[in-house]
Amino acid sequence: MKTALYIIVVIVGFIAQTTAFHFSGGVGPWPDFALLLAVYGGLRFGSAGGIQFGAVVGLIHDMISVGTVGASMLVRGLIGFVSGKLREKYVSDSFVTRTLLVTGATAFDIFLYGIVTKTFLGYDLGTYMWASVVPQVFLNLLFSLLVFAAIKWAEEKMDSTHASFEMRRKYAPVK
Numbered sequence: 001m002k003t004a005l006y007i008i009v010v011i012v013g014f015i016a017q018t019t020a021f022h023f024s025g026g027v028g029p030w031p032d033f034a035l036l037l038a039v040y041g042g043l044r045f046g047s048a049g050g051i052q053f054g055a056v057v058g059l060i061h062d063m064i065s066v067g068t069v070g071a072s073m074l075v076r077g078l079i080g081f082v083s084g085k086l087r088e089k090y091v092s093d094s095f096v097t098r099t100l101l102v103t104g105a106t107a108f109d110i111f112l113y114g115i116v117t118k119t120f121l122g123y124d125l126g127t128y129m130w131a132s133v134v135p136q137v138f139l140n141l142l143f144s145l146l147v148f149a150a151i152k153w154a155e156e157k158m159d160s161t162h163a164s165f166e167m168r169r170k171y172a173p174v175k
Helices: 001-019 033-064 071-089 097-121 124-172
Strands: none
Touching: 001 033, 001 124, 033 071, 033 097, 033 124, 071 097, 097 124
16 A cells, blocks of 8 residues: 555656646756655665665656666665665664755765766766755755655555554454
């Protein structure tokens, strides 16, 4: 059942990222839901699940966006893995931890994506990095509050509904 929840979250996130923000008339960066989902996957599922969740989210991102195929999958998989490994070994899942992870993951994402795509095309990586990092970190932090809270709420709602269903089934009168 939770698998369906994560599939729905990924689909809704990509619909928002690829349509709603692009047609809003705004100029500049948009929140990176694929990155936020990779961080969340690492925090939720650990390093092994984080790399898998991040790679799948990155692959879907690669398939629906224009650009280098495989770059997003590689970067999001690494971010999911690092988030999961940090969660397993060093940090707890708190507001400060999520803020630092999203900030670091955004900078890491821009750096790795720049290396994979921009360097080979002759762009200056330093200029690309500094022009992109600050606004993208701000937007990702802002939207991570909403995305993480919404996913957490949906998980808790599913858990309580499932527990309620199991309780009714367990104590239902036998006919």
